[in-house]
Amino acid sequence: MNQLLPFLxxxxxxxxxxxxxxxxxxxxFGWRDYPPDVAQQLGEALAAAPLLAADMTQAGRFNLQFQGxxxxxxxxxxxxxxxxxxxxxxxxxxxxGDFQALMKGGLLAAMIEPEGDGERYQAMVEVVGLALSEALQIYFGRSEQLQTLIRxxxxxxxxxxxxxxxxxxGEGARSARAAGARSAAQPPALGGESGGEHVDPDHAAAGSGNVDNDNWEHVYTLMRTVTPDDLQKWSGEELLNRIFAEDEVRVFEPRPIELVCRCSDAQISAMLLGLGRDEVDSVLAEQGAVAINCEFCGRGYRYDPADVVALFAADAASGNDQATRH
Structure with missing residues (x-):
């Protein structure tokens, strides 16, 4: 199951x-033959992305990128x-190698790309720390000025x-219970606890919302006990109840995550049509076929001469003569 569980x-x-x-x-991962240590870092980055993008409300895309x-x-x-x-x-x-061996000295960037004419946001920091989680915590501290713990x-x-x-x-506060939260120890009501609506817990803190340092030190101390094995072994609510056994933890409706590449035959065909017949024919003459691999999932697409003829013929028949668009 793929899901993101908000809590308070x-x-x-x-x-x-x-x-x-x-x-x-x-x-x-199946189309790409990643070395084990690279697959480890990519896997952790994939786990981090929903955590970092959980507050996105507008249409667009959040990118987490490392370059070194x-x-x-x-x-x-x-x-x-x-x-x-x-x-x-x-x-x-x-x-x-480990995180430091693979990524030391590189740059870590977080980018929000809204659809349309919205303003892009980007923050970049030098990679430091012993693990990706530490690097991201430092990013939040420097770029977002939010004290953040990540495992x-x-x-x-x-x-x-x-x-x-x-x-x-001073962040305030509508009641979390009014927002549809429930205790992590309380089983969900039959049919869902909040009418099927996703509830953002950002402004659902009960009480005044003021936080003293002792409370955060308590959270910090407990989070330091969380191991990778704990994350692998327990469900979200089980894990929260084990970590914060002495505290009330209110959970919200989980959101589904879809791990999927957006590449497709239609997308690749559109790209070839965008190149134009002359450009595609030159590739055919040089290589005998047009071979394209998706950079994300690694899936291969191959177009032989007959495929190319059929592709451009179908496009011309549909009234979209590609000679007019370059």
Whole structure:
């Protein structure tokens, strides 16, 4: 199951998200022969993306991107407001090692690309820390000025992550219960607990919303006990109840995540039509066929001369003579 679970710890002035991804991994990774250590970093980045993009409300895309000159050259994850997620990595043939070995000295960027004419947002920091989770925590501290704790885990069959943020002092407060939250220890009501609507817990903190340092230190201490094995073993509510056993944790309706690449035959065909017949014919003359691999999932697309003739003939018959568009 792929899902993002929002939650609130009202007594500690903190909120967060838990993520789990188990479906679609074979499709996303199956076409690409990533070295194990590269696959580990990509898996953690894929788990991080929904946590970082959970607050997106407008149509568009959130990109988390690493670029460096070491064994791992490029790592990109993309997710939209509907939580449709994909990712890819480019690496040296012998890429191996831990986070520092693969990514040290590179740059980590977070970008929001709204659809249409909306203003783009980008923040970039140098990669530091012993793990991607640490690098992202530092990013939040420098770029967003939000105290944030992140834990990530990636295995062959499951990606998981946990993010907890300190609510800004004075942030206020409609009642979380009025917003449709329930205790993590309370089973969901039959048919869903909030009428099927996604509830954003950002402004659902109970009480004054003021957070003292002792409360955040309490959260910090408990989060330090979370291991990758914990993320792999427990469901979201089980994990929250184990970590914050002495606190009230209010959970919100989970949101589904779709791990899927957006490449398709139709998309590749449109790209070839956009190149124009002369350009495609020159590739055929040189290589005998047009071969394209998706940079994200690695799926291959091949067009032989007969495929190209049929593609452009169908386009011309539909009234979209490609000679007029370049």
């Amino acid at each position: 710890i009202p007594g500690r002035g903190a909120r967060g998200y838990w993520v789990q991804i188990t479906e679609g991994l074979e499709t996303m 000159e070491g064994p791992l050259k490029l790592l990109v994850t993309q997710i939209d407001a509907q939580l449709r997620l994909r990712g890819m990595a480019k690496h040296a043939p012998d890429a191996a 990530l885990s990636a295995s062959e069959g499951k990606l998981a992550g946990l993010l907890v943020q300190r609510l800004p002092e």
